[in-house]
Amino acid sequence: MKKNDYLKWDEYFMGIALLSAERSKDPNTSVGACIVSKSNKILSVGYNGMPVGCSDDEFPWEREGDPLDTKYLYVCHAELNAILNYTGTDIRGSRIYTTLFPCNECTKAIIQSGITEVIYLSDKYSGTDSTIAAKTMLRAANVKITPYPSAGKSIVLNL
Numbered sequence: 001m002k003k004n005d006y007l008k009w010d011e012y013f014m015g016i017a018l019l020s021a022e023r024s025k026d027p028n029t030s031v032g033a034c035i036v037s038k039s040n041k042i043l044s045v046g047y048n049g050m051p052v053g054c055s056d057d058e059f060p061w062e063r064e065g066d067p068l069d070t071k072y073l074y075v076c077h078a079e080l081n082a083i084l085n086y087t088g089t090d091i092r093g094s095r096i097y098t099t100l101f102p103c104n105e106c107t108k109a110i111i112q113s114g115i116t117e118v119i120y121l122s123d124k125y126s127g128t129d130s131t132i133a134a135k136t137m138l139r140a141a142n143v144k145i146t147p148y149p150s151a152g153k154s155i156v157l158n159l
């Protein structure tokens, strides 16, 4: 008889988004994303980080101060990285698992790349203009918005 405590698809893909977030150097917000095809194949993953060539040690991670000295103008978000990391041609009709509801900028990239569903874990910035605009665009573009159904499971990885 097969074992029953295996990871369900949603758990597996959100788990990979969460694991990817562990790669982030951002001291305040670690976000991961995982793009999955209709046939449950992982197409790409991403996490929030500085663009290639922009040193994690030299570019700022601050949240306040002169805008040029904060992370916001520089950091590439997990969802955008996941989209840009994909090099194939199969992304249309896929879905994206993300540990935090996408911002308005990532939402534009999600819509334009043809992703048709967003499965999100946290929506802690739901009151912000960015998230409100993101939801307005996703609805207008008929991108399905699905809160991740928490399984209440935790996994320890011994690395």
Ligand SMILES: [Zn+2]
Pocket (backbone or CB within 6 Å): 077, 078, 079, 080, 102, 103, 104, 105, 106, 107
């Ligand atoms: Zn974003």
